[in-house]
Amino acid sequence: MSDLLETLFLSKIYQSPLVLASGVLGLTADSMRRVLEAGAGAVTTKSFGLEPRKGHACPVILPYHSGLLNAVGLSNPGVDEMVKEIKKLHQESKGGIFASVFGKTPEDFGEVTKKACEATPDLIEVNVSCPNVASEFGAPFGADEFSVANITRIVKKAAGDVPISIKLTIHCPSIEKMARVCEENGADALTAINTVGPGMLIDTGVMKPILANKVGGVSGPAIFPLALKAVWEICANSSLPIIATGGVRTADEALQMIMAGATMVSIGSGIYYKDIEIFTHINQDLTAWMEARHIHSLETIRGAALE
Amino acid sequence: MKTFPVIDIKHHSAEIKSIYFKQIEPDIYPGQFFNVWLPGVDEKPFSISDVFQGIMEITVKAVGPFTRALVAVERGDFIGLRGPFGTHFTFHHHALLVGGGMGIVPLRYLARMLRQQGFHFEILLGARCEKEIPFQNDFSEWAPTTFVTEDGSLGYQGQVTEYIHEKIRESKLSFIYSAGPEAMLIRVMEEAKKAGLNYEISFERYMKCGIGICGQCVVNGSGIRLCKEGPVLSRNMAETVTEWGIPHRDATGKRKV
Numbered sequence: 227m228s229d230l231l232e233t234l235f236l237s238k239i240y241q242s243p244l245v246l247a248s249g250v251l252g253l254t255a256d257s258m259r260r261v262l263e264a265g266a267g268a269v270t271t272k273s274f275g276l277e278p279r280k281g282h283a284c285p286v287i288l289p290y291h292s293g294l295l296n297a298v299g300l301s302n303p304g305v306d307e308m309v310k311e312i313k314k315l316h317q318e319s320k321g322g323i324f325a326s327v328f329g330k331t332p333e334d335f336g337e338v339t340k341k342a343c344e345a346t347p348d349l350i351e352v353n354v355s356c357p358n359v360a361s362e363f364g365a366p367f368g369a370d371e372f373s374v375a376n377i378t379r380i381v382k383k384a385a386g387d388v389p390i391s392i393k394l395t396i397h398c399p400s401i402e403k404m405a406r407v408c409e410e411n412g413a414d415a416l417t418a419i420n421t422v423g424p425g426m427l428i429d430t431g432v433m434k435p436i437l438a439n440k441v442g443g444v445s446g447p448a449i450f451p452l453a454l455k456a457v458w459e460i461c462a463n464s465s466l467p468i469i470a471t472g473g474v475r476t477a478d479e480a481l482q483m484i485m486a487g488a489t490m491v492s493i494g495s496g497i498y499y500k501d502i503e504i505f506t507h508i509n510q511d512l513t514a515w516m517e518a519r520h521i522h523s524l525e526t527i528r529g530a531a532l533e
Numbered sequence: 534m535k536t537f538p539v540i541d542i543k544h545h546s547a548e549i550k551s552i553y554f555k556q557i558e559p560d561i562y563p564g565q566f567f568n569v570w571l572p573g574v575d576e577k578p579f580s581i582s583d584v585f586q587g588i589m590e591i592t593v594k595a596v597g598p599f600t601r602a603l604v605a606v607e608r609g610d611f612i613g614l615r616g617p618f619g620t621h622f623t624f625h626h627h628a629l630l631v632g633g634g635m636g637i638v639p640l641r642y643l644a645r646m647l648r649q650q651g652f653h654f655e656i657l658l659g660a661r662c663e664k665e666i667p668f669q670n671d672f673s674e675w676a677p678t679t680f681v682t683e684d685g686s687l688g689y690q691g692q693v694t695e696y697i698h699e700k701i702r703e704s705k706l707s708f709i710y711s712a713g714p715e716a717m718l719i720r721v722m723e724e725a726k727k728a729g730l731n732y733e734i735s736f737e738r739y740m741k742c743g744i745g746i747c748g749q750c751v752v753n754g755s756g757i758r759l760c761k762e763g764p765v766l767s768r769n770m771a772e773t774v775t776e777w778g779i780p781h782r783d784a785t786g787k788r789k790v
Contacts (some may be wrong), residue, residue: 249747251751251758253748253751253786254753254756254786255756256751256754257748257756259756260755272748280783281785283575284570284576284741286741286747287741287742287744298741298747301749301784302785303787307786429611432536432572432613434573436570436613438575494746497745497746498746
């Protein structure tokens, strides 16, 4: 890989700005190592909590013509298992590892963060915005400034030296205000955005919603413009580095995110469209784009579209 | 995802049934699977047991809540299907098909295709008892077939793996296809290694999305996804995996103890 793509994020240099988004292929060390080998600068684990969770019955994922609907329901093997996987991955790879955590209560967030930090991930990503567990957890914390402020403080304290990023949803009164709330309460970075909606699809044969959870977060190309605009707004109003995520499938879309101010760019649903090699291909295309324009660092174009 | 009406049902035994649909995709290969959705119940992967004259078939044994509900469907019921997904068997001359239990099912469509292509092959099938071996007539008609049952109710009494070595040697076979319980598949891999043969084997893991993104069916070692790089693995691929024979991950992603 060319070092043109080296990206400084929270005092660590990553080989590429591309990150595996949470929820996709992030269950085991071997699976994540494969994604790093394909060219991701960092990988984000599947969101995990204190205890193992089965998640929802299937179908949990449903492609449609413009994206994906998913309601996996935060299935995960629990923090103890994930700590083992993160430690194993650390031993086998130099790539970045971001640990995505969730909790049912603000205190849970703190406890799971504390345990997760035993594995010294490069970042704790705080999933306050999963839209698929409302029936059990209530409305996502991410919609409410007071809750986000509280969780940010709790997680920051629990994380010690490990930096934290709050994963935001567009479903809040003002995402730029939410970004400031996170910044004021100790967040080191922000991840934007989580899946949108939730949405629904109905099968006309049996006349019922298809997802077992009936509704699921929308991701993929359908939400790219929404994610881009959210990143642009946040970057115009906050100095925190951003992990941009939402529908990116090409180098052009990754560049748009960077021009909107993003430091890192996450890919999740893109793997459905272009498989794991999407990281290799976007890295190659980004490098070619930079070489053609004699650009030696992505830093020089970051936020170019903000003026 | 779309639902399709069941056009026919065939009973093999009290517990094993075949369910028929119009063929929903033009290219469906042996070893591939469909995610089958029972509205209000769940969605699970099932390998295709036949595609013939525009009709496709899955064959199911009632073992848990989902498969019990699935064998209870009736003609005209709408069932969701997504697929075909995953890798498939490729065609090789002078092969031995080794099937155990419901692993017999994907080999049925493979046997039909091998016969259609005019390949020479032989078949070795095992199960607990005669009733648990569907498609006996088809297999016997298409190729020299040896049955092995634990209770001796059909063919030899014993385990299917006891006969692999003999079959390969007597019939000068040079390739193995297999599907069945993992303990059996491990024996098959050992026999193939001893005999210096290549193989293609269909493996099973807990699957959710079926399209290579959720990561539920990843296996240790190379970290491949069995819904995408599998379920049918070549010898080269199978040997990159380090978790054969240890407990599988469940719906949480944690290994069952």
